[in-house]
Amino acid sequence: MKSLFFTLATLLLSLSFVGCENRVDTKVSEVHWDRDMCARCAMVVSDRHNTVEVKNPDNGKTYMFDDIGCMILWFDEEAPSWKDRAVIWITDANTGQWINARKAFYDTQNITPMAYGFSAHKSKQDIKQNQEIIDFNEVVKRVRVRGK
Template sequence: MRGFKVFVLALLSVMFMAGFGGCEKKEWRAPEKMHWDRDMCERCKMAISDRNYAVQVVDPKTHKHYKFDDIGCAILWFKEEGIEWEPKAVIWVKDAKSGKWIDARKAWYSTNQVTPMGFGFTAYSKKEDAGSGEVIGFDEVKRRVLGRGR
């Protein structure tokens, strides 16, 4: 019986250290892990494979994550689906220079790249990283995407 108690205690310890203890609380605002070439764009249903243009949107009420292959798809999805929580949504986009997730609303965008869905906007955390061409902010990206009428 002593061996069984030791076994159970050891098993519980391993489970706790592996994160099954229930004490770990995941930050819902943080981007989820991407499964490249398997996760599908919420709007166009294409596999997300280009790491420079991926986008994640987080619903502030349900904490559900939605993934996109291009910032243009995310912006059109909000409109097409009538998403009322858009102003409060957490929007992550990949920084094309560092590869890190950055706040899409604070990012700077170059306008001259070939992107997965052809919108042409590449995100950067620093304006100077966006290059010498035209560099715009999120509100202008949104205005241009919605103005295309796709």
Template sequence: MKNILVVFIIIIIIIGVFLALGKSDQMVVVKEGNTKQLPLKIKKGHYQDSDCGMIIDDLNFVSQVVSPKGNTYFFHDHGGMAKWLKDKPFAKDARIWVKSLDTKKYINGRVAYFSRDDKTPMGYGFGAYEFKKDGFIDFDEMQLKMLRGETMNNPVIRKKLEGKD
């Protein structure tokens, strides 16, 4: 009986935390009404990643996905964005914006080039760039590698990318 009571109390606390976060005026998970499908200005600590739920506090690897209806979703790691987008019904029609590490501006994610070994917030390693360098891959290849688990979080891939194999 005590175990059931403890579990019940924990569930009540978790529900309370989620309700409190949901009522917070500061946290943004999805922004509606972006009918022009342009990248929105993100303020550190006020946006939440749509894939993992973490607070976005590093703007170097931030990306945004804008649905055809104008809903904007935010991400702090391009790999998480690519994984999240895979099963969405609007995936093919969504506008993708990624923060470029070389030009420091938002660029079209579908034509961006991606490194594989950057130190990203979730450790996937995909940094976005406007200009191509040796070893960079396009969006489709990045998404495929993400879905296959071929990221810096995979020890075999990490060794290969770091030249230690």
């Protein structure tokens, strides 16, 4: 009986260590509106329809940005090793809901906190007719040209 108890105790202890495995949280973190500051320009994050949140996939550290342009230039300036693996969330311009920035659709002529003008949308249908629609990679290119 003691042998069975010892075996079960050892098994449970082993399983508890497996459960303690470090998992990095890449979900959206809570934003402290009007208190959190942009990691690049230090402006207070207050625009609930153009905010960007970046998660380091290695440790889950969160970086907030008031405009997607600030995020792109911050990546260029800081050049973190995890840049291409970063989890990037952006608020939908219409709903304020968090969406995947790499999969979002962008229109190009908006009033944004740092005047880059790019706002994200979950689907193309959410963008008004006769507006230019671009993808994440095109936003990156255009911000870099303007940032020089």
